[in-house]
Amino acid sequence: MDVELLIGIFPQVLIDGITLGFMYALIALGYTMVYGVLEFINFAHSEIFIVGAFVGVELLLGMKSAGWLDALPWVIVLLLILVAGMAVSGVLAVIVERTAYRPLRHAPRLIPLISAIGVSFFLQDAIRLFESLWRNSFNLVYPSMDVLNTRFELSSTIDVSVKSLVVTAAALLMLWGLYSLVNKTKIGKAIRAVAEDQSAASLMGINVNRMISLTFLIGGAMGGGAGVLFGVQYSLINPYTGFIPGLKAFTAAVLGGIGNIPGAMLGGLVLGVLESFAASYLSLLTGGAFGAEYKDILAFSILILILIFRPKGLLGEVVRERA
Amino acid sequence: MGAIQRVLDQPVAATIVVVSLLGVTAWGVSHFPRSVVLFMLFQASILLLYFARMPRRLKIVLTVVALGGLMPVLGTINAYYMEIAIQVGIFVALALGLNIVVGLAGLLDLGYVAFFAVGAYSWAIFGSPQANLIFGGSYFPLSPWWFFVFLFVGVGVAAGAGLLLGLPVLRLHGDYLALVTLGFGEVIRVLANNLDKPINITNGPKGITPIGRPPIFFEPLLRAVGIEPNPNVIYPLYLYALVLLIVGVTVLVNRRLEDSHIGRAWEAIREDQTAAQAMGVPLVRMKLLAFACGASFAGAVGVLFSAKQIFINPESFTFMESIGVLAMIILGGMGSIPGAILGATVVTVLNLQVLKGFSLWLNELRNAGTVILGYNLANLPTQLEPAKYERMIFGLILVLMMIFRPQGILPARRRTRELSES
Numbered sequence: 219m220d221v222e223l224l225i226g227i228f229p230q231v232l233i234d235g236i237t238l239g240f241m242y243a244l245i246a247l248g249y250t251m252v253y254g255v256l257e258f259i260n261f262a263h264s265e266i267f268i269v270g271a272f273v274g275v276e277l278l279l280g281m282k283s284a285g286w287l288d289a290l291p292w293v294i295v296l297l298l299i300l301v302a303g304m305a306v307s308g309v310l311a312v313i314v315e316r317t318a319y320r321p322l323r324h325a326p327r328l329i330p331l332i333s334a335i336g337v338s339f340f341l342q343d344a345i346r347l348f349e350s351l352w353r354n355s356f357n358l359v360y361p362s363m364d365v366l367n368t369r370f371e372l373s374s375t376i377d378v379s380v381k382s383l384v385v386t387a388a389a390l391l392m393l394w395g396l397y398s399l400v401n402k403t404k405i406g407k408a409i410r411a412v413a414e415d416q417s418a419a420s421l422m423g424i425n426v427n428r429m430i431s432l433t434f435l436i437g438g439a440m441g442g443g444a445g446v447l448f449g450v451q452y453s454l455i456n457p458y459t460g461f462i463p464g465l466k467a468f469t470a471a472v473l474g475g476i477g478n479i480p481g482a483m484l485g486g487l488v489l490g491v492l493e494s495f496a497a498s499y500l501s502l503l504t505g506g507a508f509g510a511e512y513k514d515i516l517a518f519s520i521l522i523l524i525l526i527f528r529p530k531g532l533l534g535e536v537v538r539e540r541a
Numbered sequence: 542m543g544a545i546q547r548v549l550d551q552p553v554a555a556t557i558v559v560v561s562l563l564g565v566t567a568w569g570v571s572h573f574p575r576s577v578v579l580f581m582l583f584q585a586s587i588l589l590l591y592f593a594r595m596p597r598r599l600k601i602v603l604t605v606v607a608l609g610g611l612m613p614v615l616g617t618i619n620a621y622y623m624e625i626a627i628q629v630g631i632f633v634a635l636a637l638g639l640n641i642v643v644g645l646a647g648l649l650d651l652g653y654v655a656f657f658a659v660g661a662y663s664w665a666i667f668g669s670p671q672a673n674l675i676f677g678g679s680y681f682p683l684s685p686w687w688f689f690v691f692l693f694v695g696v697g698v699a700a701g702a703g704l705l706l707g708l709p710v711l712r713l714h715g716d717y718l719a720l721v722t723l724g725f726g727e728v729i730r731v732l733a734n735n736l737d738k739p740i741n742i743t744n745g746p747k748g749i750t751p752i753g754r755p756p757i758f759f760e761p762l763l764r765a766v767g768i769e770p771n772p773n774v775i776y777p778l779y780l781y782a783l784v785l786l787i788v789g790v791t792v793l794v795n796r797r798l799e800d801s802h803i804g805r806a807w808e809a810i811r812e813d814q815t816a817a818q819a820m821g822v823p824l825v826r827m828k829l830l831a832f833a834c835g836a837s838f839a840g841a842v843g844v845l846f847s848a849k850q851i852f853i854n855p856e857s858f859t860f861m862e863s864i865g866v867l868a869m870i871i872l873g874g875m876g877s878i879p880g881a882i883l884g885a886t887v888v889t890v891l892n893l894q895v896l897k898g899f900s901l902w903l904n905e906l907r908n909a910g911t912v913i914l915g916y917n918l919a920n921l922p923t924q925l926e927p928a929k930y931e932r933m934i935f936g937l938i939l940v941l942m943m944i945f946r947p948q949g950i951l952p953a954r955r956r957t958r959e960l961s962e963s
Contacts, residue, residue, distance in 0.1 A: 259716045321944050327715045328649050329943050332871065335651075335864060336939025343933035347925075354922035461860075465727075468720065507739035514731050518724035525717050526709055 224502060226375045231498045232491065237382040237451065239490025240389035244444035245467030246474070246482035247396060248311070248437035254413045254477035255433045258319070258327075261334035264464020265341035266311045266438045270303035270445025271455045272345060275358045277302055282361045292365045300388065300446050307442020311434040314341075320427075338461075345457035357456045360449045385447045392443055393483055396436065400479060409433055413477070462514065466493070469521040475531025484532060493517060546592075555593035559603065562586035567611045574619040577898045583615070584890060591879065608785065613778050623777040627849065629889045630784030631842055636869040636885040637791045637878065638838030643867065644876030644953070645804060646831035647811025649719040651863055652706075652726025656836035658733060658858035659702045660695035660843025662743060665853050667691065668753035674741045685756035691844050699840020700833040702729075707832035711825055726863055733855040748854025752847050755783065780849050787845060791838055795878050798834070807831055808876075861932060865892075868935040871942050874949020883951055888938070892931050900928035 245267050252260040260266075277299045281287045287295065318337045322330040349356040366384060369377040400406035411419040412429040420426045448463065449455050466489060474485025497510040524531065549555045566583035573579055587607050590600065616623030635657060642650045666672050668688065672681035710721045737745030754776065763770050798804045806827045809817035818824050847853050865888065873884025903921070910919040942949065 259720065318940050318944070325943075325947070328647075328719070329947055331649070331716050331719060332867070333940050333943040335867075336936040336941075336943065338936070339861075339864060339932040340936030340940065343930045343936070347930070347933070350922050350924040350926075354924045356924065465723070504739075509735060509738075511731060511735050515728050518728050521724050522709060522721050525713055525721055529713075529717070 220502075224499065227498060229372075230376045231494050233376070233378055233382065235491035235494030236487065237385055237490070238494055239487035240386050240393075241444055241448055241451070241486070242463070242467045242470045242490050243483040243486025244389055244392060244440050244447070245463060246471040246486045247393075247479065248441040249468050250471040250474070250476055250479060250482040251409075251433050251437040253471070254479075255409065255430060256319075256323070258330055259334065259468065260311075260319075260434075260437070261331065262314055262318075262337035262341060263311075263437070263441055264460040264467075265338050265345070265457075266307045266314070267441040267445045267448070267464055267467075268455065268457065268460025269310055269341070269345065270307040270442025271449040271459070272349070272358070272445075272457075273303040273306045273442065274299040274446035274449045275360050275455060278361050279358075287361065287363070292363050295363070296384065296388075296450070300443055303442040303446035304439040305442070307445065308435040308439035311438025311441070312431050315431060315434040320430075342457045342461070349457070357454070360453045360455070362453070366450065381451055385451050388443070388447055392440060396440060397479065399436070405432065466517045469517050469524075472521060472529075473524050473531055475533040478531065478533050481531055481533035488532070489517060489520065492520070549589065549593045552595045556595050556599065559586060559590050559593050559595075562589060563603070563607055563611065567615060570615050570622070571618055574615075574622075577894050580615070580619075580622055580625075581890065581894065583611075584886065588883065588886075591883075613781060616777060616781065617774060620777060623781060625890065625893050627777065627781050627784050628893060629886050630781070630788050631846055631849075632866065632869060632885040632889045633882050634784070634788050634791045634838055634842045635866050636873070636881040637788075637795050638835045638842070639866050640835075640870050640876065640878070640881040641795065641798065641807075641838075642831050642835035644870055644874075644881070645799070645811065646807040646828065648828065648831060649716075649722070650832075650835065651719050651723035651860070651867070652729070653722075653835070653839060653866055654858045654860070654862040655706075655726040655729035656699040656702055656839035657843040657846070657862070658729055658855075659836075660699045660840030661847040661853050661858070662733065662749075662843075663695050663698045663840075664688065664691045664844040665749040665752045665847040666742065668848065669749050669751060671741075671744060671749050682753050685753050686758075688753065688755040688844070688848055692841050695840035695844035696837040697840070699843065700837040702840075703832040703834075703836030704829055706836075707829045711828055723860065723863075726860060730855050730858055730860075733858065743855075746854060746856075748852055748856075749847075750852035752851050752853065754848050754851065755779065780845070783845060787841060792878060792882075794838075799878070803827070803830060811876075861935070864935050864939075865931065868938045870949075872938050872950060874952045876953035877949060877951050880949045880951040880953065884949070888934070891934055896930060896934070897928045900926055903927060 245263070248263045248266065249260060252258060252263070278287065278295070281290070281295065314337055318333050319330050322333055346356045349358070366381040367379065369379045371377045398406075400409060408419070408424045408429050409432065411422065411424055412426055412433075416426050419429070445460070448459075467486065470485035470489040471482045472485070473489060474481025474483070476482075493513045493516060496513040496516045500508050500512055501510060548558055563583070563586045566579060566586050569576070569579040570583055587604075590603055590607065593600070612626055613623075616626060635653070638656075639650065639653045642648050642653070666675070667681060667683050668685075668691065669682050670679075672683075673679055706722065706725050710718055713721060733743045734746055736742040737747075743749065757770060757772075757775060757779065760770055763775075806817065806822045809820065809822055810824065810827060814824065846857075850857075866885075869884035869888045870881050871884070872887060873880030873882065903918075903925075906913075906918045907921050908919075910917060912918070
């Protein structure tokens with residue numbers, strides 16, 4: 219075994235893992251916020267996420283054919299698609315909540331979950347239908363932007379692309395925005411109050427339904443933003459791409475302690491880094507016997523183990539405390 | 542609907558209507574074998590048979606005639622109908638198995654297809670030369686006779702996998718359990734996809750082929766009565782008979798279980814776990830039993846499936862299949878045996894006939910350059926294939942049923958409190 223190689227790629231693997239981790243963290247926020255407020259797994263969040271990626275690619279392709287892509291500075295382009303992706307995904311999440319979840323809010327727990335699975339499947343094919351009619355293709359590729367593909371070589375084995383720096387920075391910015399929204403503003407306080415106790419919150423004059431919609435809007439927007447960043451980072455998307463990252467982000471949310479916003483960030487990072495290491499080292503360490511594909515198994519094993527041995531996650535529940 | 546119900550409630554009228562409908566549609570299919578609509582009407586008349594009020598014996602006789610007599614004849618006229626009937630049978634058995642776990646015991650299992658995969662791979666590996674790669678030598682494929690043994694091996698292995706999954710997840714309930722079973726299903730699929738190294742067990746994404754088919758043990762018998770067996774005709778009929786047999790056994794076991802003390806214990810757990818425990822229901826044992834029972838059906842069907850397909854690969858065992866089976870029992874009614882059968886039939890027919898038929902029809906219109914409302918269909922995007930929108934169907938079924946009719950089309954007699962309470 220080549221120990222030098224193993225050590226040599228370590229920083230690179232770590233950097234890739236952190237980028238991936240921030241992506242998971244952003245998606246995980248959608249799961250964790252909704253769970254914190256409604257104690258409900260929003261299974262359709264993975265599709266809300268991938269819708270953001272599709273909005274981004276559509277805008278980019280549109281701008282490309284209009285010739286704006288090279289004319290506008292890349293920061294503006296990126297901001298534009300990020301905001302658009304967040305807006306569409308956020309609104310979509312609110313619509314989904316209104317139509318498929320709200321009528322079932324007081325039903326037994328499995329009922330809304332099954333409905334959410336249905337929404338997830340429906341949205342996958344709805345995206346496919348739309349793109350088939352619109353572009354006659356549903357496997358789309360993000361147009362490349364030269365600036366983003368530049369790589370800084372730190373050493374012969376390590377390099378960082380502008381892309382992953384931008385993705386990380388954008389993710390950090392979004393996480394910081396969300397954190398201050400939830401903890402520093404009146405709206406955030408109202409959301410936390412609803413999460414704590416819906417009826418008491420409503421007695422205090424908080425419009426519970428509006429706060430729940432708002433939670434979906436914020437969670438969806440984070441997911442949509444993550445979708446755009448996912449597209450920028452990995453380029454290839456199709457309507458079914460969102461499912462596995464969604465599941466892993468849910469794992470991240472559980473890992474950090476579901477309902478807990480800092481927990482989701484931590485869980486995302488931990489999972490991203492672990493997965494990155496599994497993908498790079500597993501086949502090296504086992505002499506090719508176990509390939510990178512086993513990283514999926516790693517994520518699900520973590521989910522199962524965490525749920526069995528520490529269901530409240532690494533940070534435990536902060537938001538949701540009930541008698 | 543009211544008028545139909547009134548006719549069906551009168552035994553004489555119902556018998557006449559159902560028998561003539563069966564006859565007319567069967568005659569229609571035999572003369573216009575390519576008409577999908579006629580075949581669906583034939584299927585619908587079998588459904589009417591279920592709803593009709595008539596003497597029990599007569600009903601059983603008519604069902605046997607329709608499924609055991611008419612269907613094989615129609616299936617010989619148009620082989621695709623036989624294929625549909627076999628697929629429907631496979632999914633009915635799967636739905637009945639999942640019905641035990643989800644419908645009776647109330648444990649939402651989103652990775653059910655994993656057990657199906659375990660059964661399918663167990664016969665696929667030993668019923669093909671694949672096993673030589675694992676054990677060396679050239680003892681495999683096993684003789685076709687082993688197929689029948691493997692029906693039971695499949696049951697055992699799948700039940701074992703059910704226990705394996707059940708043990709660690711027992712402490713979880715509700716939505717967490719659902720997610721963990723989903724993860725389990727994905728793990729099995731990833732394993733099937735990647736266990737072509739270090740030892741080649743599943744042959745990875747390329748899949749396993751050729752898988753042995755069950756032996757035609759009645760061949761000499763056919764020759765004796767002067768029929769020269771043509772494998773292309775015999776095998777579909779034979780597999781159909783096997784599927785009917787498995788479905789029959791599954792229904793029987795389901796019915797016996799439902800009213801046994803085990804079935805009642807499951808329902809008690811579903812309604813209120815704490816109360817059930819207080820009444821002395823052994824939670825751990827009963828939940829494990831539910832997982833193992835549900836899984837064992839999937840295992841047996843899996844063995845049959847691999848023998849029917851001759852070729853299997855991990856593509857057949859995706860999350861979508863699990864949700865498809867779930868959609869079947871949700872549509873029919875959780876915990877209801879007729880519901881599971883109806884749901885499985887409707888969903889399979891929707892996928893195999895309606896969507897595919899719509900696809901073909903659209904293609905014909907496109908090729909003919911038909912103009913509708915000033916839009917030339919020849920300009921329709923080529924990527925638009927209605928046959929590929931199974932997920933949309935599953936999704937719509939799940940959402941609409943949950944919102945408008947959570948108890949399903951044919952609700953279980955003992956209405957579940959879990960569904961009616963609010």
